[in-house]
Amino acid sequence: MSRPLNVDPSSIESGEATRRFVIEGRSFSAARAEPGLHVTATPIGNLADVTLRSLQTLAGVDAILCEDTRVTRKLTTRYGIGTKLEPYHDHNAAKVRPGILDRLQEGAAIALVSDAGTPLVSDPGYKLVHEARDRGIRLHAIPGPSAVLAGLTISGLPSDSFMFAGFLPNRAGDRKRHLAQVADVPATLIFFESAQRIEAALASVAEVMGNRPVAVTRELTKLHEEALTGTAEEVAAAIAVRGGVRGEITLLIGPPDAAAQETDDGDIDAEVLTALRTMSASRAAAHVAEALNLPRKRVYARALALKEASDGGKDA
Incomplete structure (x- = not known):
């Protein structure tokens, strides 16, 4: 497991450590990332789970879009990455997205990360990726951890x-x-x-x-x-x-259950009709669902349909 790296955040923000990352005290250079949007997975808890390609990408892009810069800074500080962090989240996305897309079209290399795991999986980013695709901007998948x-x-x-x-x-x-x-x-x-x-x-x-x-x-x-x-x-x-x-x-x-899926409505109806003689629709559904190992909602729907049909017949 890599050791935490003590890097002065002020030096990172000033750009002194850009295009480099550090693992176990050893510094590595990173080539400038290709232009486009790099959708980059980050650890979901254990910072040692970051991939080598993710580190190269985060060190090599022009900017990193983050849900919360404070969260992402823990990762970049650990690995000595000095790339500028920019907030991109549900509250500011509509405002900043046009400018981001313009920069990408002009040839910028930008990474998109979430607070944890793979971006776009219940995280902001879908609209950015969708609009980047529509504009013909190159998209790069940098896979990694996912809960x-x-x-x-x-x-x-x-x-x-x-x-x-x-x-x-x-x-x-x-x-x-x-x-x-x-x-x-x-x-x-x-x-x-x-x-x-x-x-x-x-x-x-x-x-x-x-x-x-x-x-x-x-x-x-x-x-x-x-x-x-x-x-x-x-x-x-x-x-x-x-x-x-x-x-x-x-x-x-x-x-x-596969067998439960194969149970047709006719089999359910027969059991439900018997149960309805002595029980309410709700109790009948619970009883039959347990007996046949079926979802209660499916049996309850059949019980209601049968009860309504029966009541309608009496009214007629």
Whole structure:
């Protein structure tokens, strides 16, 4: 692991250390980067995870666009990079983007980074990349760390097909609707979530998707990295016993059971009709969903449809 490098920030800002980077006390020169926008991945926690190409790029561009210059400066200071840091985030993007695009068209080499991981993955930058593409500006992909892939690799969930679905909504109703929209996707689902809301999120997962396997991965690449696995209810209970968890969280939900996907509406209807003789639509849906290992929202939709059809027939 590379040692932190004590570099005077004032010397970096003045440009004394430009076009160079330092690893383990050894200084390396960096050629000027090719003109264009360099979309550059940075570490998600452990600064030693930066790639050699990322260091060469950050040292070789004319400017680095950052979500938060204070965050990116920790990386550039560690590796002795003196490239100018410029803020580019949701609050100033519309104002500064035209000027950035003009500079790129004039031949500037500019890097775009996020606070952690790969830019554009739930971070600012999409409009800049999209408009740069429209203007014919050269785009360069500088790959590296991603919490999405890091979480997937230690989750133990199927990795042959997966879908990143961003952040879950804060409000319970919106969150459940969002989960219902993706419940039938035949892939591992990946979300970003906060430590403060993870228990509420798991409760919504359990209600909408039943007993599917989940993984709560947190503090990826850091000292306290871990993956909590089990059903949503089991993981929520484990977190509650701890009194909560801390850190950045990537939540992964296993795909729907293949056999459950093959269950057609006719089979569901038969079970629901029997249950509706003695239960409300809500209780019938919960009962059948558990019996057939199906998402409650799918069974509840069928229960409501059957109940409405039955009530309509009586009224006629």
